[in-house]
Structure formats: C-alpha cells, structure tokens
Amino acid sequence: MRLKGLRMLFCSTLVGIASAAGHAAQAGSSDPGGAALVPSLMDLLLVSAPAAALCAAAMVVMMIGAFWPASGRRALPWIALAGIVATGWATLAAPRAYEGPVRLLALDSFTVIFSLLVLAATAIAVLLSVNYVNREEMARGEYYSLMMFSAAGALLMAAADDLILLFMGLELLSIPLYVLAGSARGREQSKEAALKYFLLGAFASSFLVFGAALVFASVGGTGYHQMALGLLLLGRGADALLAAGIAMVLIALAFKVALVPFHWWTPDVYQGAPTPVTAFMSIVAKAAGFAALVRIVSAGAHGDLPGWNALLWALAAATMVWGNLLALAQQNVKRLLAYSSIGHAGYLLLGVLTGTVNGFSALVFYLAAYGVTTLGAFGVAAFLAGKGDRIETLYDYRGAARRHPFVGALMAVFLFSLAGIPPFAGFFAKLYLFLAALEQGYVGLTVIAVLTSVLAVYYYLRVSVVMWMEEPREEPSEAPQFEPARLSAAALAALAFAVTLLGIFSSPVLRWSDRAAIAAVETGRGAAPGRTGIGEAQPSIPPVDIPEPGPVASVPSQE
Amino acid sequence: MAWNAPVPFASWVMLSGVLFSIGAVGFLIRKDPIIMFMCIELMLNAGNLLFIAAARYLGIMAGQVFVFFVMAVAAAEVAVGLAIIVAIFRTKSTIDVDEMSGMRG
Incomplete structure (x- = not known):
C-alpha cells in the first residue's frame, strides 16, 4: 500500500513539473514587448523549459531507482516514458508563448520539430531497452535516467544559438x-x-572549447549571430583566429556525428556498447550534431570562409566512400551497422552542404527516416543477441530468420530501408537529399552518393540473405525467448510499420521538415541583422521562397 | 619595454595555442589513459586561458563566466572518466590503451 502511495506521489510530481512548464509557457506570453534586448529571467525559464523538464524527470527516475525496492523498479521505464511525454508537451507549449529575441537558445519550429524527433527516438530506445536491461540484469534506475539526461543535452544542442551553450549541450x-x-x-x-x-x-x-575561445577572442562573443556579424565587419574570412576557431568547432561536431577522418571511435563504441544504447546514440547524437551544424550554417556563422564548401565537400565524399567500403568487410552485425551509420552521416552532410531550405528539409526528413530505421535494425540485433550479447556475427545469424520468421521479416524491412529500396522510408529520404544537392549543382558529389548507396545494397542484403537462405546453426541453445521479449517485438513491429508508412505517406512529415528548415533559415537570417544590407558580403544562403503570411504582411491602408 | 608593461594580446594567443598543441600531440602519442586525460585537461585549460585573456583584452567579462562553465563541465568529465578507468583496471589490471583490443575489424 505504501508503495502504491509513493508511486502516486512521484507520478503527480512529474505531472506537476510538466504543468509548471506549461504554465510558464503561458505566463510568458503576457509580455512580448518587454524582452527587447536583455532576456528576462522568465524568458530564460521559458526557452529552457523542455530540457529542464526532462532533466527533472530524469532526476525523479534516478531517485526512484535508488530508493525503491527492486520489485518496484519494473515501473521505471514507464515513469521515464511519462517524463518524456510530458517533455514533449512542454516542447509544444513553450514556443507558442515566446516572442522575444533570439538569445542563447532559439525557440522556433526547427527546435520544436527536432526536439520531438529526439524525444520520440528516446521513447523508442527506452521501450527497446526494457527486455534487454532485464535480461542483462542492468535494471537500475540510472540507466533510464542517463538516457533522459543525454536526450536533454540533445534538445539543448538543437536549440543552441551560442557556442558556449552548444558546448554545454554537447x-x-x-x-x-x-x-x-x-x-x-x-x-x-x-x-x-x-x-x-x-x-x-x-x-x-x-x-x-578552444574553437569557442578563438571565436570569442576575434569577435568578442560566442553567439552564432555575433560570429556572422563579426565576419561581415572583419571582411570575408580575413581573420585567421576566427577561421581557426570555426574550423575547430567543425572538427568537434565532425567527431560527434562520426565524419571521416574523425570516425575511429565509432565501430568500437557501437560494437561494445549495450545494443539499445547503440541504437539510442546512433540517432540521438547524430541528430543533435547535425542540428547544430544546420544552425551554424544557416546563421552564416561560418561566414563565407574560403574553402568551407570545399572542406565539407571533401568530408562528405570521404565519409560516404570510406564508411560504405569498410562496411563491406565486416562480419559483426553491430560493427557493420556502425560503418553504415558513418556512411549515412556522409549523406546527411550533403544536406548541410547545400545550405538551402530544400537541403535542410531533406536532412530533417532523412534523420527521421534514418532514426526509425536504425532504431529498428539495432533493436533486432538486441533481440537476437541472447544473454551476454553473444550472438552478433553474421556466422551466428545464419538461419535466424527461419527460426524467427517474424523478426527476420522486420529486419528485412529495416535493411531494405537502410539500403534505400523503394517502398520504404530510406529510399525517399535519399531521393529528396540527392535532389536538393543536385539543385545546388553538386553533381559529382551526388554521383558519389548514388554509387556508394548502390555499394551499400550489397552488404545490407547480405545480412538478410544470411538470415533467410542459410541453414540454421546446429545448437539452438541460445535461442532468444519470445516470451519475455514481447515488448521489444511489439516496438520493432511498430517501427517497421513506421518505416513503411514514412515511405508511402511521407507528405505530413515532409511538411514538418519543410517548416523546420524554413524556421532554421529565418532564425539564421534574423540572427545576422544587417548582413544583407552590406553590399560586399555574399549571403551564403541563396534566397528562397518563404511563403508570405498573407494577412499580417499587408498593411491596411487608412483612407 | 618596461618591466611592468602589459603582455601583448598576441602573446596570450600564442601561449594558449602552444599549450593546446602540446595537449593534442600528447594525447595522440601517449598510451596511458591517465596521461591522455591530463593532455585533454591541458587543451581545455588552453581554451580557458584564451577566454580569460580575451575577456580582459576586449573588456567583455562574459569570457570569464564561460571559464566557470568549462571548469564545471571538466570536473564532471573527470568524475566519469576516472570511474571508467578504475572499472577497467579492476578486471584487466592494466589500463594501457594498446591492450584495449577486444574488438577488431
């Protein structure tokens, strides 16, 4: 009885946190004009409400994990999910109220849509973890709460408009x-x-950190808008300190999203980490890193540094080629998926390189499609792994689909989507991204992208072929049990459904990704006031057609 | 130059650049995770030094505030990093990164 009371108490605490965030959102709307130059405390609370709510929920989960008896810990993932859902609500509620200037955190549609993407991925990762964590006896509170803290960092990175805040989020x-x-x-x-x-x-x-310090030393601030403005005043890339600083920021983000040649950690980490964690980081860390890159590029904070485009071009080409080539030789399925994720980072960089609304929109859609697919693929790997993660090479996977036809079919869906085979989400994601790159005249790079994705079909299909065509292993001793892994199976089925649905009915998600991209570009422009006013500087973002909000734009003429 | 003349800003930039480079090179050539981690600290502190010098030189105190953020985060990193190193030492009784070769491919 006491346990039940405690549970009620904690759940109501969670709801209380969420509704406080929501009320803060509504209260902030009363004073839109007051936030002119210096953001008030209310504004700061408002813009950080989603991340703060998620951190608070994570602390609640951690405390429950520490103090509840072991029998009560079954509720942990569900409490974590409740916290994630509450954060989603706070994310939706906060920007409706905020009309202040962009300072530190930008609270626009880009932030909201990226946050929802990250939260959804986190929720799915939590669901995929439940059976695994119980099987490996890692069922302690900190597992779920660490996942939530990490997701809060991703939310901050997507919203950050300042290098120091980007560092904190990272x-x-x-x-x-x-x-x-x-x-x-x-x-x-x-x-x-x-x-x-x-x-x-x-x-x-x-x-x-050092990059941010260099930027600060040369322009006197670390905001993206200050970087853009500083570049304008200093002349195009004239300042060596600033160029070095921006290059270092790019290196740090390239590490995080695993671009060649900053990718060495990826295969070992993806292979060694518990599989649901791999699933989580393969999408959340990547999404956050690319969100930060989009923010920097759309604010023009990279300026028109000579060589920026060539550098990104080379990084994208090297990442696509190297990631996919090394994936060919892999025998371990997690390692294979790790190299394939490096290849996907190369494709995603195409979207950043274009710097257009279409490119960013394709990038957001690609991240959504890649997210559901990679969560599914690693989820199947976690499902099949058996106790102690012993079954993870292609040799062990022989005939696995014959023993578990349902899981085999799901894996086939995920692999086809990763490979970019038509009815599934991965195909359309690649299509939009390549079209956006072609639009900007990156023909050579698009050819490389298409060729490497043809190459990738081989190793993805090989996994499926091994699972379906070969004879099963002799000893079925470590056969994964369906009974306890029912939740994982349900989550995987839902993911496969989402992969198919995203492929066939992609238009609502495309509309969202368009909105996110337009918001990113608008915020970026607003963040660099006057950059179009100075004739010398070429805006790095080509003009795009942003739909005019009809009634607001027309000034009523007083006759 | 008088003995109490202010140090020119370029010297601060050069000093922090040299410290950062020593850290980066040390990280790449040393095999002991603890030394590697010290090299990372050196790199972070090179950034801090530059922040402080620039804040003083430009008269923008925000730079000094950033240093507090960086120091707090670095402390959190130390806590996690040393815990990981201890956990590895318990099972392997070595922490040489060349011994970390359980995964290949």
Missing part, C-alpha cells in the same frame, strides 16, 4: 553516453567502448 549529451556505453559491467567490451568513447569524446569537446 557535454550533457556525451557524459551520460560515456556511462551508458560502459553500463554492461559484466562485459569487457562494454568497458573498453566506454573508455574509447570517453577519451575521444573529451578530446573532441576540448576542440570545441
């Missing part, structure tokens, strides 16, 4: 991930993955 994203990567404490590989991820991640974030 660390809030990464530090819980280092712990999560090592959370399968029984396995040597997991700890090894944690150490490698930690060392290289910390190395990358020190680049971000």
Whole structure:
C-alpha cells in the first residue's frame, strides 16, 4: 500500500513539473514587448523549459531507482516514458508563448520539430531497452535516467544559438553516453567502448572549447549571430583566429556525428556498447550534431570562409566512400551497422552542404527516416543477441530468420530501408537529399552518393540473405525467448510499420521538415541583422521562397 | 619595454595555442589513459586561458563566466572518466590503451 502511495506521489510530481512548464509557457506570453534586448529571467525559464523538464524527470527516475525496492523498479521505464511525454508537451507549449529575441537558445519550429524527433527516438530506445536491461540484469534506475539526461543535452544542442551553450549541450549529451556505453559491467567490451568513447569524446569537446575561445577572442562573443556579424565587419574570412576557431568547432561536431577522418571511435563504441544504447546514440547524437551544424550554417556563422564548401565537400565524399567500403568487410552485425551509420552521416552532410531550405528539409526528413530505421535494425540485433550479447556475427545469424520468421521479416524491412529500396522510408529520404544537392549543382558529389548507396545494397542484403537462405546453426541453445521479449517485438513491429508508412505517406512529415528548415533559415537570417544590407558580403544562403503570411504582411491602408 | 608593461594580446594567443598543441600531440602519442586525460585537461585549460585573456583584452567579462562553465563541465568529465578507468583496471589490471583490443575489424 505504501508503495502504491509513493508511486502516486512521484507520478503527480512529474505531472506537476510538466504543468509548471506549461504554465510558464503561458505566463510568458503576457509580455512580448518587454524582452527587447536583455532576456528576462522568465524568458530564460521559458526557452529552457523542455530540457529542464526532462532533466527533472530524469532526476525523479534516478531517485526512484535508488530508493525503491527492486520489485518496484519494473515501473521505471514507464515513469521515464511519462517524463518524456510530458517533455514533449512542454516542447509544444513553450514556443507558442515566446516572442522575444533570439538569445542563447532559439525557440522556433526547427527546435520544436527536432526536439520531438529526439524525444520520440528516446521513447523508442527506452521501450527497446526494457527486455534487454532485464535480461542483462542492468535494471537500475540510472540507466533510464542517463538516457533522459543525454536526450536533454540533445534538445539543448538543437536549440543552441551560442557556442558556449552548444558546448554545454554537447557535454550533457556525451557524459551520460560515456556511462551508458560502459553500463554492461559484466562485459569487457562494454568497458573498453566506454573508455574509447570517453577519451575521444573529451578530446573532441576540448576542440570545441578552444574553437569557442578563438571565436570569442576575434569577435568578442560566442553567439552564432555575433560570429556572422563579426565576419561581415572583419571582411570575408580575413581573420585567421576566427577561421581557426570555426574550423575547430567543425572538427568537434565532425567527431560527434562520426565524419571521416574523425570516425575511429565509432565501430568500437557501437560494437561494445549495450545494443539499445547503440541504437539510442546512433540517432540521438547524430541528430543533435547535425542540428547544430544546420544552425551554424544557416546563421552564416561560418561566414563565407574560403574553402568551407570545399572542406565539407571533401568530408562528405570521404565519409560516404570510406564508411560504405569498410562496411563491406565486416562480419559483426553491430560493427557493420556502425560503418553504415558513418556512411549515412556522409549523406546527411550533403544536406548541410547545400545550405538551402530544400537541403535542410531533406536532412530533417532523412534523420527521421534514418532514426526509425536504425532504431529498428539495432533493436533486432538486441533481440537476437541472447544473454551476454553473444550472438552478433553474421556466422551466428545464419538461419535466424527461419527460426524467427517474424523478426527476420522486420529486419528485412529495416535493411531494405537502410539500403534505400523503394517502398520504404530510406529510399525517399535519399531521393529528396540527392535532389536538393543536385539543385545546388553538386553533381559529382551526388554521383558519389548514388554509387556508394548502390555499394551499400550489397552488404545490407547480405545480412538478410544470411538470415533467410542459410541453414540454421546446429545448437539452438541460445535461442532468444519470445516470451519475455514481447515488448521489444511489439516496438520493432511498430517501427517497421513506421518505416513503411514514412515511405508511402511521407507528405505530413515532409511538411514538418519543410517548416523546420524554413524556421532554421529565418532564425539564421534574423540572427545576422544587417548582413544583407552590406553590399560586399555574399549571403551564403541563396534566397528562397518563404511563403508570405498573407494577412499580417499587408498593411491596411487608412483612407 | 618596461618591466611592468602589459603582455601583448598576441602573446596570450600564442601561449594558449602552444599549450593546446602540446595537449593534442600528447594525447595522440601517449598510451596511458591517465596521461591522455591530463593532455585533454591541458587543451581545455588552453581554451580557458584564451577566454580569460580575451575577456580582459576586449573588456567583455562574459569570457570569464564561460571559464566557470568549462571548469564545471571538466570536473564532471573527470568524475566519469576516472570511474571508467578504475572499472577497467579492476578486471584487466592494466589500463594501457594498446591492450584495449577486444574488438577488431
């Protein structure tokens, strides 16, 4: 009885946090004019409400995990899910009220849509974790709460409009991930993955700090808009400090999203980390890194630095080619998916490189499609792995689909989507992205992208062929049990449905991604006041047709 | 130059650049995770030094506030990093990164 009371108490705390965030959102709307130059405390509370709500919910989950008896911990994932849903509500409620200027955090449709993407991915990762965590006996409160903290970091990164805030978001994203990567404490590989991820991640974030310091030293601020303005005043890329600073910021983000040649950590970390954690980081860390890149590019904070486009071109080409080539040689399925995720980062960079609304929109759609697909593929890997993650090479996968036809079919859907085969989401995502790149005249790069995605079909299909065509292994001793993994199976089925649905009826999601892209470009422009006023500087973002809000634009003439 | 003349800004930039480079090179050539981590700290502090010098030189105190953020985050990183290193030492009784070769491909 006491337990029940406690549970009620915690759930009502969660609801209370969420509704406080919502009320803050509504209260902030009363004073739109007051937030002219210096953001008030209310504004700051308002714009950080979603991330704060998620962190608060994560703390609640951690406390429950620490103090509840083991029998009560079954409720943990559901409490975590409630917190994520409440955060989603706060995310939707907050920007409706906020009309202040962009400072530190931008609260526009881009932020909202990216936050919803991250929250959905986190919710699915939590669902996929439940059976795995119970099987591997990692059922402690901190697992779910670390996932939520990490997601809060991703929310901050997507909204950040300032390098220091970007750094804080990046660390809030990464530090819980280092712990999560090592959370399968029984396995040597997991700890090894944690150490490698930690060392290289910390190395990358020190680049971000030094880059931010260089930027600060040359323009006197770390906001993206200050960077853009500083570039205008200093002349195009004339300042070596600033150029070096921006290059270092790019290196740090390239580490996080695993672009070649900053990708070495990816295969080991993806292989060693517990599989649901791999699923989580493969989408959430990537989405956050690309969101930050989009913000920087759309604010023009990279300026028109000479060589910026050539640099991104080379990074994209190297990432696509190298990631997909090395994936061909892999025998371990998680490692194969890790290299394939490197290849996908190369495709996503195409969207950043274009710098147009169409490119950004295609990037958001690609992230959504890639997210559901990669969560599904790693989810199947977690499902089949057996206790202690022993079944993970192609050799072990022989005939797995014959024993579990349902899971085999789901895996086939995910692999086809990753490979970009038509009815599924992956195909349309690639199509839109390549079209956006062609529009900007990146013909060579698009040819490389198409060729590498043809190459990728081989290794994706190989997994499916091994699962369906080959004879099953002799000893079915480590056969995964369907009974306890029912939740995973349900989540995987829902993901496969989403992959198909996103492919066939993509228009609502495309509309959202268009809105996100338009908002990113508008915020970026607003963040660089006067950049179009100075004749010398070429805006890096070509003009686009942003639909005019009809009645607002027309000034009523007083006769 | 008088003995108490202010140090020119370019020197601060150069000093922090050199510290950062020492850290980066050290990270890449050393094999001991603890030394590697010290190199990371050196890189972070090179950034902090530049922030402080620039804040003083430009008269914008925000730079000094950023240093507090960076220091707080670095402390959190130390806590996690040392815990990971200890966890590995318990099972492997070595922390040499060359021994971390359980995964190949």
